[in-house]
Amino acid sequence: MKNTILVTGGAGFIGSHLVEALASGDSNTVIVFDNLSTGRIENIPNLENVSFVRGDVQSEEDITQLFSEFTFDYIYHLAAVASVAESVNHPLETHRVNMDATIYLLEATRFQEKEVHKFVFASSAAVYGAEPTLPKTEQSIVDPITPYGIDKYASEKYVITYGQLYGLNVAVARFFNVYGPRQNPSSPYSGVLSILVRVSKQLRKGKNSLFQIFGDGEQIRDFVFVEDVVQGLILLATKKEIQAEAFNIASGEKHTIHEIITICETILEINIPLSYGKTRKGDIKQSYASIDKIGKIGYKPQFTMRQGLEKYMMYE
Ligand SMILES: NC(=O)c1ccc[n+]([C@@H]2O[C@H](COP(=O)([O-])OP(=O)(O)OC[C@H]3O[C@@H](n4cnc5c(N)ncnc54)[C@H](O)[C@@H]3O)[C@@H](O)[C@H]2O)c1
Known part of the structure; x- marks a missing residue:
């Protein structure tokens, strides 16, 4: 069956590797949605089944337009201001991208006519903050210490709550250093x-x-190699039994x-x-x-x- 897949932030570092992997299955059509603030057009694979839509995730109008043109089977939400330091210097501006935009996307997904198979959100080890207990498991104390970490955690909570309240199929990936x-x-x-x-x-x-x-x-x-992160993201999207939970993606x-x-x-x-x-x-x-949790569903760093x-x- 043909799948239409949205990758926000698909012109960026991690997103472009994900797009490459998804587009290699010819039954997939991949839509990259990105404002090219840190991403580059050259990063997007030049393939027939990959399309680029330039837009801003913090614009409700852009998101509405996107969802009026396409119906998505899978959504990977990676667009963000990925710099912790930038969030410390500009907490309000980064909040709009790193959190508000997540709600716009969740709302658009909730009201999409067809049920999405999975909405996967790219979170970060930054949610754990400086609490010293190691290794970090998904049960570890969450105590973010920067606006970036706070927005990632708040977004995670929205994503999981949309799963619980509205039955949206969702998963959260907490990347370590990619x-x-x-x-x-x-x-x-x-x-x-x-x-x-x-x-x-x-x-x-x-x-x-x-x-x-x-x-x-x-x-x-x-430090986890980007291709292993892609492996983890695709697992979270395609394993049906995964619903409304967070997983570490790391090397172990x-x-x-x-x-x-x-x-x-x-x-x-x-x-x-x-x-x-x-x-x-x-x-x-x-x-x-600790990568034990995602290991149980088949993740194995290569x-x-x-x-x-x-x-x-x-x-x-
Ligand atoms: N690189 C890491 O080690 C790491 C670790 C933890 C989490 N993450 C998360 O993974 C995701 C991808 O990070 P990355 O390292 O590839 O960074 P990146 O900066 O290369 O990618 C982010 C992409 O999002 C796009 N973007 C930014 N703001 C946007 C907006 N308002 N509208 C549309 N597109 C926008 C950028 O142009 C870029 O293409 C981010 O959510 C980041 O927070 C990354």
């Missing part, structure tokens, strides 16, 4: 790995470069920043010069996940840190 090709390294708030990979490539070409660590380099993170591995630098140095046979700056506001010392980094570095 890395991989097409992650933008040019903003000062970029993912640490995209910056590290850029620095490594410059050094490999014989250029001078330096990698700046905020803090002592011993902070622990769970933990690494310090120093360890990751060593892996990069080994892969590329280089030395990466380091400089150390102050810990950034809101940075958490340790964050890693990439170790080294394999993911090798694939990332081969790209371009």
